[in-house]
Amino acid sequence: xxxxxxxxxxxxxxxxxxxxxxxxxxxxxxxxxxxxxxxxxxxxxxxxxxxxxxxxxxxxxxxxxxxxxxxxxxxxxxxxxxxxxxxxxxxxxxxxxxxxxxxxxxxxxxxxxxxxxxxxxxxxxxxxxxxxxxxxxxxxxxxxxxxxxxxxxxxxxxxxxxxxxxxxxxxxxxxxxxxxxxxxxxxxxxxxxxxxxxxxxxxxxxxxxxxxxxxxxxxxxxxxxxxxxxxxxxxxxxxxxxxxxxxxxxxxxxxxxxxxxxxxxxxxxxxxxxxxxxxxxxxxxxxxxxxxxxxxxxxxxxxxxxxxxxxxxxxxxxxxxxxxxxxxxxxxxxxxxxxxxxxxxxxxxxxxxxxxxxxxxxxxxxxxxxxxxxxxxxxxxxxxxxxxxxxxxxxxxxxxxxxxxxxxxxxx
Numbered sequence: 001x002x003x004x005x006x007x008x009x010x011x012x013x014x015x016x017x018x019x020x021x022x023x024x025x026x027x028x029x030x031x032x033x034x035x036x037x038x039x040x041x042x043x044x045x046x047x048x049x050x051x052x053x054x055x056x057x058x059x060x061x062x063x064x065x066x067x068x069x070x071x072x073x074x075x076x077x078x079x080x081x082x083x084x085x086x087x088x089x090x091x092x093x094x095x096x097x098x099x100x101x102x103x104x105x106x107x108x109x110x111x112x113x114x115x116x117x118x119x120x121x122x123x124x125x126x127x128x129x130x131x132x133x134x135x136x137x138x139x140x141x142x143x144x145x146x147x148x149x150x151x152x153x154x155x156x157x158x159x160x161x162x163x164x165x166x167x168x169x170x171x172x173x174x175x176x177x178x179x180x181x182x183x184x185x186x187x188x189x190x191x192x193x194x195x196x197x198x199x200x201x202x203x204x205x206x207x208x209x210x211x212x213x214x215x216x217x218x219x220x221x222x223x224x225x226x227x228x229x230x231x232x233x234x235x236x237x238x239x240x241x242x243x244x245x246x247x248x249x250x251x252x253x254x255x256x257x258x259x260x261x262x263x264x265x266x267x268x269x270x271x272x273x274x275x276x277x278x279x280x281x282x283x284x285x286x287x288x289x290x291x292x293x294x295x296x297x298x299x300x301x302x303x304x305x306x307x308x309x310x311x312x313x314x315x316x317x318x319x320x321x322x323x324x325x326x327x328x329x330x331x332x333x334x335x336x337x338x339x340x341x342x343x344x345x346x347x348x349x350x351x352x353x354x355x356x357x358x359x360x361x362x363x364x365x366x367x368x369x370x371x372x373x374x375x376x377x378x379x380x381x382x383x384x385x386x387x388x389x390x391x392x393x394x395x396x397x398x399x400x401x402x403x404x405x406x407x408x409x410x411x412x
Contacts, residue, residue: 129175131319174285191289223287339372
């Protein structure tokens with residue numbers, strides 16, 4: 001079952017403007033399905049890590065002779081030899097847009113090679129898991145873009161509605177399109193297969209790892225520490241590896257789109273602000289599987305419930321941002337005194353601060369970090385702050401602070 005994606009218009013526009021479009025993202029985020037839906041008439045080839053499909057690696061020029069543009073090359077990281085041949089053909093074709101679309105689930109060597117060899121010819125687009133709006137087929141999307149463009153005066157705050165999704169099921173099942181048609185009883189089996197395939201194919205292609213079992217434990221630990229500041233010594237110490245190994249393994253997670261980090265906000269008070277990034281696993285379904293959470297109901301009393309909620313909201317925001325032509329910078333903030341703001345978007349010289357709280361009744365105390373951040377930077381242009389929470393409807397919490405349900409959708 002196809003779900004319309006927020007990134008669809010951006011992909012279509014990129015194909016009309018660039019010779020090469022590179023669509024990247026974690027395994028099973030829907031890259032192949034999206035492209036087959038948008039470009040059904042294009043030739044399509046999926047590469048394999050073991051088999052040299054049609055001799056593409058052995059003789060890339062002959063392969064491309066047999067597959068003239070327009071062409072979609074799926075999982076390009078398994079056939080890097082094709083990239084140089086692609087560059088030559090793109091150069092010969094001149095400034096003709098819409099020649100090739102490439103997909104990949106790794107962003108190290110392959111993406112760097114593409115960026116270096118096709119500078120000015122290729123555009124890169126990342127595809128995240130399904131946003132709340134996408135999973136509910138909401139043509140008007142979620143709340144984020146309305147806030148960035150119209151502020152709290154946008155009609156969405158008056159005419160929107162909640163998605164109807166169960167919070168605990170959303171956290172437990174995760175956001176990959178492949179989970180949509182699977183009954184709850186089979187979700188653990190889905191994530192077991194996903195983790196096995198990820199470790200055996202994507203991670204193995206990234207680096208030589210001597211102990212796959214220990215790397216699996218590291219993946220579980222990274223999930224348990226999602227939504228916290230990154231501490232390599234802690235990560236390594238918990239499973240008995242040195243910080244350099246922890247750094248290498250975290251880079252593998254990052255390089256396969258399983259992990260991302262939000263940098264610390266750096267303003268005029270640099271010395272008084274934590275400089276550590278916060279790290280997030282890119283799907284709470286994988287975290288729940290790693291922590292052996294057997295049902296959605298079991299999350300109600302789980303100690304990671306708050307961190308899972310923050311992780312899911314941050315990931316949903318990244319999915320919503322996928323439709324924007326210009327991506328805001330994401331930050332977090334924590335003062336030496338302990339005041340925090342979970343997420344700050346920076347766009348056009350304006351900061352958009354957000355707190356993420358797992359509560360259905362946000363109160364003034366939940367705005368403490370937002371107010372401290374505003375007080376610390378009085379000369380900075382700043383939008384009203386939001387508390388993303390489980391309230392029933394958007395409402396005012398304090399001056400310049402509004403509460404918004406995590407699954408609030410626009411309606412036509």
